[in-house]
Amino acid sequence: MRQRSTFLFTTLAFGYAFLYLPIVILMVYSFNDSRIQSVWNGFSLRWYSALLNNAQVIDAALLSLQIALISATIATILGTLAGLSLTHMGRFKGRLLFTGLIAAPLIMPEVITGLSLLLVFVSTEQLIGWPESRGTLTIIFAHITFSMAFVAVIVQSRLSTVDKSLEEAAMDLGGRPFRVAIDVTLPLIAPAMVSGWLLAFTLSLDDLVIASFVSGPGSSTLPMVIFSKVKLGVAPDVNALATLVITLVGIGVVIAGFVMHRMEKSRRPHPQAIP
Amino acid sequence: MTIPVNKSGDGTQDQAGPEPVRASNGGNANTEPFVRIENLSKQFDGVTVVDGVDLDISQGELFAILGGSGCGKTTLLRMLAGFETPSAGRILIDGIDMSGLAPYQRPVNMMVQSYAVFPHMTVENNVAYGLRKEGIDKARIGEQVAQILSLVQLSGYEKRKPHQLSGGQLQRVALARALVKKPKVLLLDEPLAALDKKLRQRTQFELMNIQHELGITFVVVTHDQEEAMNLATRIAVMDEGKFVQMGTPTHVYESPSNRFVADFFGTMNMFEGNVTAITNQYLLIDTVDIGVIKAPPTPGVHAGSKVWLAVRPEKIAISKEPISSEFTTSIKGVVTDLGYYGNRTIYRVATNTSNVIEISAQNQFRASVPTLDSSDEVFISWELTNSIVLKE
Numbered sequence: 001m002r003q004r005s006t007f008l009f010t011t012l013a014f015g016y017a018f019l020y021l022p023i024v025i026l027m028v029y030s031f032n033d034s035r036i037q038s039v040w041n042g043f044s045l046r047w048y049s050a051l052l053n054n055a056q057v058i059d060a061a062l063l064s065l066q067i068a069l070i071s072a073t074i075a076t077i078l079g080t081l082a083g084l085s086l087t088h089m090g091r092f093k094g095r096l097l098f099t100g101l102i103a104a105p106l107i108m109p110e111v112i113t114g115l116s117l118l119l120v121f122v123s124t125e126q127l128i129g130w131p132e133s134r135g136t137l138t139i140i141f142a143h144i145t146f147s148m149a150f151v152a153v154i155v156q157s158r159l160s161t162v163d164k165s166l167e168e169a170a171m172d173l174g175g176r177p178f179r180v181a182i183d184v185t186l187p188l189i190a191p192a193m194v195s196g197w198l199l200a201f202t203l204s205l206d207d208l209v210i211a212s213f214v215s216g217p218g219s220s221t222l223p224m225v226i227f228s229k230v231k232l233g234v235a236p237d238v239n240a241l242a243t244l245v246i247t248l249v250g251i252g253v254v255i256a257g258f259v260m261h262r263m264e265k266s267r268r269p270h271p272q273a274i275p
Numbered sequence: 276m277t278i279p280v281n282k283s284g285d286g287t288q289d290q291a292g293p294e295p296v297r298a299s300n301g302g303n304a305n306t307e308p309f310v311r312i313e314n315l316s317k318q319f320d321g322v323t324v325v326d327g328v329d330l331d332i333s334q335g336e337l338f339a340i341l342g343g344s345g346c347g348k349t350t351l352l353r354m355l356a357g358f359e360t361p362s363a364g365r366i367l368i369d370g371i372d373m374s375g376l377a378p379y380q381r382p383v384n385m386m387v388q389s390y391a392v393f394p395h396m397t398v399e400n401n402v403a404y405g406l407r408k409e410g411i412d413k414a415r416i417g418e419q420v421a422q423i424l425s426l427v428q429l430s431g432y433e434k435r436k437p438h439q440l441s442g443g444q445l446q447r448v449a450l451a452r453a454l455v456k457k458p459k460v461l462l463l464d465e466p467l468a469a470l471d472k473k474l475r476q477r478t479q480f481e482l483m484n485i486q487h488e489l490g491i492t493f494v495v496v497t498h499d500q501e502e503a504m505n506l507a508t509r510i511a512v513m514d515e516g517k518f519v520q521m522g523t524p525t526h527v528y529e530s531p532s533n534r535f536v537a538d539f540f541g542t543m544n545m546f547e548g549n550v551t552a553i554t555n556q557y558l559l560i561d562t563v564d565i566g567v568i569k570a571p572p573t574p575g576v577h578a579g580s581k582v583w584l585a586v587r588p589e590k591i592a593i594s595k596e597p598i599s600s601e602f603t604t605s606i607k608g609v610v611t612d613l614g615y616y617g618n619r620t621i622y623r624v625a626t627n628t629s630n631v632i633e634i635s636a637q638n639q640f641r642a643s644v645p646t647l648d649s650s651d652e653v654f655i656s657w658e659l660t661n662s663i664v665l666k667e
Binding site for chain 2: 175
C-alpha cells in the first residue's frame with residue numbers, strides 16, 4: 001500500500017513538473033539580472049522596467065487585448081445563437097451534417113484556416129472593395145470565425161443537459177418563445193456562455209498563425225511581436241512580459257472558476273432537501 | 276358529493292359515452308361539456324400513440340386518466356396543453372377550438388412530474404412568472420402571489436431558491452405557479468409520483484381541497500390506481516391509446532368492463548369458464564379450476580359463452596368451516612402463503628395443484644397468534660353478487 005502511494009505520488013510529481021517546470025523557469029529568469037538567458041546573475045526587476053519602456057510591445061499587447069475582447073464577445077453571441085438553433089430546431093434533414101460542420105473548425109489546421117481567410121479577404125477586396133487593407137478588423141473577423149465554433153460546441157453541450165420541461169413550463173405559463181429564451185434558457189446556459197467567452201478570449205489572445213495571415217502593416221498582435229523578437233534572439237523582457245501574462249491569466253482563471261462554481265451551486269435543479 | 280353512478284350492466288360502460296357527470300363542487304356545475312375532445316389521435320413516426328379518443332369533461336370536475344407507461348396518457352395531456360399537435364381530431368375548451376393555438380395562448384396550465392420549477396428564480400418569482408407575462412401591474416401580482424402561496428402553505432418561503440426546498444415544497448411551488456394563472460383547466464402529469472408515500476397521501480387530500488376551493492377543472496394523469504380512485508370524480512382507463520373504460524371510481528373498480536381493467540385496477544382472481552345454464556337468478560359457469568360456480572346474470576352472456584369469472588380478494592371470506600347457502604360459493608383449499616400487513620392479511624389459498632386464489636382479510640380483532648397458518652385446510656366463500664362476469 002505504502003509502495004503504491006509512493007509510486008503514484010512520483011508519477012504525479014513528474015506529470016506536473018513536465019507541465020509547469022518550463023513556465024516556472026521562464027518566470028524565474030524574468031528576474032535575472034543578466035542579458036544572457038542561461039546565466040543567473042542575481043535578482044533584478046530591470047527587464048520589467050525595460051518592458052514598460054518598450055512601446056512596440058505595449059502597443060501590441062493593447063491591440064491584442066482589444067481584438068480578444070471584441071472577437072470573444074461577438075463569437076459568444078453568434079456561437080450561442082448557433083447552439084440554440086441547432087438544439088431547438090428539432091429534427092430536420094441534414095441536422096447531423098450541420099452539427100458536424102459547426103465543430104469542424106476545431107480540428108481544422110490553423111494554417112489552412114488562416115490561408116482560406118486571407119483568400120476570402122483578398123477576393124472580397126477585389127470584388128466589393130472591402131476590406132481596403134488588412135489590419136485589426138480582418139484579424140477580429142478571423143478570430144470570430146474560428147472561436148465561434150468553440151462557443152457553439154460548449155453551449156450546445158450545456159443545452160443538451162438543460163431540462164426541456166423548464167422551457168415548456170415557461171411557455172405554458174404564457175411566455176412566447178423569444179421571452180422564454182431570455183427568461184429561462186439564457187440564465188441556465190450562462191455558465192457555458194461564460195466559459196465559451198473565456199475560451200474565445202484566450203484563443204484570440206494567443207493566436208499567432210491565423211493573425212499572421214490576415215494582419216496588415218501596423219497591426220501586429222502580441223504573439224506576432226514576441227515571435228519576431230525571438231527570431232532575433234531571446235530578449236529577457238519577453239520573459240517579463242510572459243510572466244505578467246501568466247499571472248493575469250492565472251488570476252482570471254481562479255476568479256472565473258470560483259464564480260462558476262457558485263453559479264452552479266445555486267442552479268442545481270434538485271439537490272438534497274433542506275428539512 | 277353526489278355523483279350519478281353508471282350502474283353496471285346497462286351496456287354503456289365500454290366506451291366513453293358523452294354523458295356529462297355533474298360535479299357538485301364549486302357550485303358552477305354545468306351540463307354542457309367544458310372540455311370536449313373529439314376523435315383525437317396522435318402518431319409519432321407512424322406509430323399510433325393516441326387512437327381516436329372522445330371525451331367530455333364538465334366544469335369543476337376532477338378527471339383522472341389512468342394507464343400504464345406508454346399507454347398514451349401523457350401524450351393526450353400534452354395535446355391538451357398544446358405541446359403536441361394532434362394528427363387528427365380536435366379539442367374544445369369552454370366552446371373554443373384549441374387547434375392551432377400555441378401553449379402560451381391556451382387557457383390551460385400544466386404541472387409536470389419533474390415540477391420544472393425554474394432553478395434560477397426564487398419561489399416568489401417562479402409563482403409570479405405567469406402573471407408577469409400577462410402584463411398585470413406589480414401590486415396586484417404581489418397580492419395574488421401572496422394569496423396563492425398561503426393557499427399552498429408556502430408563506431414565508433417567498434425568497435427561497437428551489438435548491439433550498441424539499442420535494443413536497445417544490446411540488447407546491449409548481450402547483451401554485453400553475454394555479455395563480457387561474458386556468459380554465461389544470462393539467463397534472465403524475466403530480467404526486469415523486470413524493471414518498473405518507474406525503475403523497477396527505478398531498479392527495481390537499482389537492483382535492485384546493486380543487487374544491489377554487490372550482491378549477493383538473494385533469495390528472497397517473498399510473499397509480501389508488502391515487503386515481505382517491506382523487507377523481509371520474510376515471511378513464513387507457514390502454515394502447517384508447518379509453519377502455521370510463522366511469523366513477525366505484526364503477527370502474529366494482530364493475531370493470533373487461534379483463535384488462537379488472538387486472539390493472541387492484542388485484543383480481545379470475546377463472547376461465549363456459550356458461551352452462553342461465554336462470555333468471557343466476558348463471559352457471561363451468562370453470563376450469565374451481566368447478567361449477569353460480570354468478571350473477573350478465574347482459575350479453577348466453578349459454579355456451581366463453582367467459583371469465585372475477586372476484587376481488589377482499590370480497591372472499593376465509594374460514595375453517597364451509598359456509599353454505601343457496602347463493603354462496605364455498606370452496607375447499609389449503610393456505611400456501613400468507614402475508615401479514617398489520618391491518619390486513621393476504622392469504623394465498625390453493626384449491627388444486629395449479630390454481631391459487633388470493634384473499635385479503637381485514638384483521639378486525641386483536642390476536643396474539645395468527646388464527647390461520649400455512650398448510651391449514653380452509654374454506655373460501657363469496658356471495659353470488661360479488662362475482663363479476665367478464666366477456667373478454
